[in-house]
Amino acid sequence: KMNNFNRSIAIVTSIPLNEPVIRNRIFPFIEKLQENGFKVRLICLENNFLSENLIKNIHTEKIRVNYKKTKNFVSRFFKESMIALKLLKQAKLSQDEIIFITIPSMFLSFFAPLYIKDRDILLDVRDLTWEYLSSNSKFQHYTKLFFRFLFKKSTPYFKVISVTNKTELKYISNIYPKDKIVLVSNGVRLNQFQELIEVSPSTENKFTVTYIGNIGLAQNLETLIDAAKILPKIQFRIVGSGVEFNKIKSLIHQHSLKNIELTGSVSWNQVIHYYNTTHVLYAQLTPNFSGAMPSKLYEYLATGKYIIYGGQGQARQSLKDFENCQVIKPCNPKLLANAIFEAKMSFKESYISSKNKEIIKNNYIRETQVDKFIKKIL
Secondary structure, three states: OHHHOOEEEEEEEOOOOOOHHHHHHHHHHHHHHHHOOEEEEEEEEOOOOOHHHOOOOOEEEEEOOOOOOOOOHHHHHHHHHHHHHHHHHHHHHOOOOEEEEEEOOHHHHHHHHHHOOOOEEEEEEOOOHHHHOOOOOHHHHHHHHHHHHHHHHHHHHEEEEEEOOHHHHHHHHOOOOHHHEEEOOOOEOHHHHHHHOOOOOOOOOOOEEEEEOOOOOOOOOHHHHHHHHHOOOOEEEEEOOOOOHHHHHHHHHHOOOOOEEEEEOOOHHHHHHHHHOOOEEEEEOOHHHOOOOOOHHHHHHHHOOEEEEEOOHHHHHHHOOOOOEEEEOOOOHHHHHHHHHHHHHOOHHHOOOHHHHHHHHHHOEHHHHHHHHHHHHO
C-alpha cells in the first residue's frame, strides 16, 4: 500500500454536500482512498455544508453556481450541462493522476471524455437518470434515446465503472466490459449502522407511520397524504425536505390534516429519535423510477422495524431477501391505508427483525462495499 502514497485522485460531484445521500455515498470512498495512500481532492458545488464536518486532509474546490432545482426539464438539462462543464474544467486544471466522477448528473459522463484526455477516468453510476424520462411524451422519448446514445459513446473512456445495484449492473454490462464493472451497493455507513441496530420498539400511545428521506417527484408523497385522510386516527410523519416540500406542506394545510407532522430537514440525532418513536416505516418510488433502490430502505431495514414499501422493479426484488416488510403497488392510497391498518391490527409494529439487521451487516455496509472498488483500481 505504501507505494501508492503519492498518488492523487480528484472526485467530481455535481450534487452539493449538504445532501446527506451524497455524503453517504462519497465519504466512504474518500476515507478508503486515503487509507490506501491516495491524496484526495474534492471538486463540488459551493453549498452550506460546514467545512469542519469534512473528512480530514481533503482538499476541496468549490464551484459557485446559481442553481435552483426546477421541474422544467429543458431548463434543468441546460443548467445541469453548464454545471458539469464548470466542474470538469476545474478537474482538467488539477494535476491529479485519476479523475473519479460520480453521477446522477449524466452530463458529467457525457462531457468527461471530451475534457479529460490524458488521465484515467473512473465513473460511479448512482442513477440512470435519463432512463426515467417518460416514453409517453414523444419529446422525452427521443431525448431519452439521444442520452442513451451519448452514454454508450462515453463509456469506453472510463477505466472502471462502479454501480449501485443489479439493474444498473445489467444495463452497463450490455455496453461495457463486465470485468471492469464493480457493484458497490448503497447501504449504511458503519457508524450509522451501529446506532440504527439499537433502535427499539415504539412506546408511543398513538400508532405512528413515518417517512424519512427526500421529498421529491420520485417519492410522490401525495399517496401518503391521501392515506392519512382515510386514517384520521393514525399519526403520520414526513421527515426531510426536497423540491416537493412546499407542495406537500400546502396539501396538508389545504385539507386541514391534523394527523400529519412535517418536520423539514433534521439532524442525524433527531432522525434516530424518529426511528425510535415510530411503529411503521414507509417509502415509495413511482413506476418511472423502478430501476432505483432507495438507499433509505437500507437504513430502514437496519432498524429491524416493519416497513411498507410502494414500488416495483429493483427495490421490490431486493426486498425479497428480507422479512418484516410488505411491498404494495405504488401511488395507491387505498392499498397503503389497508396495509397500515393491517399492520396495526396484527401488532407487527412490536416485532424487530434481527434477520434484517444481519443481512445489512453482512452485505450492505458501505465501507466494505467500497473495498471492492479500491481493489479494482490499485
